[in-house]
Amino acid sequence: MRKAERAKVIYDRLAKRYPSPEPALDWTNPWELLVATALSAQCTDERVNKVTPVFFERWPEIKDAAAADVTEIEAVVRSTGFFRNKAKNIKAAANRILDVYNGEVPKSMAELITLGGVARKTASIVLSNAFGINEGIAVDTHVKRLAFRLGLTTKTDPNQVEKDLMPLYPKDQWGEINHFLVFFGREVCPARKPKCDICELNDICPKKGVK
DNA sequence: CTCCCGATAT
DNA sequence: ATATCAGGAG
Numbered sequence: 001m002r003k004a005e006r007a008k009v010i011y012d013r014l015a016k017r018y019p020s021p022e023p024a025l026d027w028t029n030p031w032e033l034l035v036a037t038a039l040s041a042q043c044t045d046e047r048v049n050k051v052t053p054v055f056f057e058r059w060p061e062i063k064d065a066a067a068a069d070v071t072e073i074e075a076v077v078r079s080t081g082f083f084r085n086k087a088k089n090i091k092a093a094a095n096r097i098l099d100v101y102n103g104e105v106p107k108s109m110a111e112l113i114t115l116g117g118v119a120r121k122t123a124s125i126v127l128s129n130a131f132g133i134n135e136g137i138a139v140d141t142h143v144k145r146l147a148f149r150l151g152l153t154t155k156t157d158p159n160q161v162e163k164d165l166m167p168l169y170p171k172d173q174w175g176e177i178n179h180f181l182v183f184f185g186r187e188v189c190p191a192r193k194p195k196c197d198i199c200e201l202n203d204i205c206p207k208k209g210v211k
Numbered sequence: 212c213t214c215c216c217g218a219t220a221t
Numbered sequence: 222a223t224a225t226c227a228g229g230a231g
Binding site for chain 1 (some may be wrong): 214215216217218219220221
Binding site (some may be wrong): 041045178 | 225226227228229
């Protein structure tokens with residue numbers, strides 16, 4: 001089967017499996033989603049969702065995070081790992097948004113990735129989920145692994161995986177395909193023990209059973 | 212390429 | 222003990 005054809009089958013079957021995908025990260029506004037996504041690096045969303053309520057109770061708005069003591073932020077986000085980088089980046093991002101973007105989370109890829117700790121993956125999540133803007137496909141560990149196993153890419157660098165995926169899907173599906181692959185990756189095709197025996201993509205998967 | 216880094220599963 | 226988790230920067 002051709003790659004483009006396989007890509008469409010993957011989308012159709014996962015759309016049937018996930019009729020209305022709920023975002024895994026608990027967010028209500030762009031800034032909260034930005035912080036939650038920044039905290040999600042190399043950390044389960046379950047853990048992120050335990051930290052964010054504490055964070056936003058202590059620092060409800062962007063200006064609060066901008067003025068916060070970094071060591072206090074570190075203490076709150078500690079359990080998500082990489083806590084020094086994350087705390088510093090969040091505070092710096094808050095200040096830049098206040099100083100450069102009039103206190104509003106910017107709505108473009110080019111502007112978002114000027115914030116420290118924000119690259120294409122985090123920017124794509126914020127753009128598609130908070131603003132409904134599809135400028136990129138968020139390639140996280142799940143998307144990367146599934147795209148490779150399903151034969152949609154041979155690359156390992158996330159930015160190159162994204163370049164392989166983008167022509168395979170219309171823009172209005174870019175947010176969904178990320179959600180589909182993340183949830184399906186967690187439930188059926190995790191890094192360690194993929195459940196190929198119950199996988200509804202088994203018949204079109206070039207790497208069934210392969211690490 | 213290396214480093215950042217805690218929590219959990221295996 | 223090791224691998225992995227909704228990554229990003231130097």
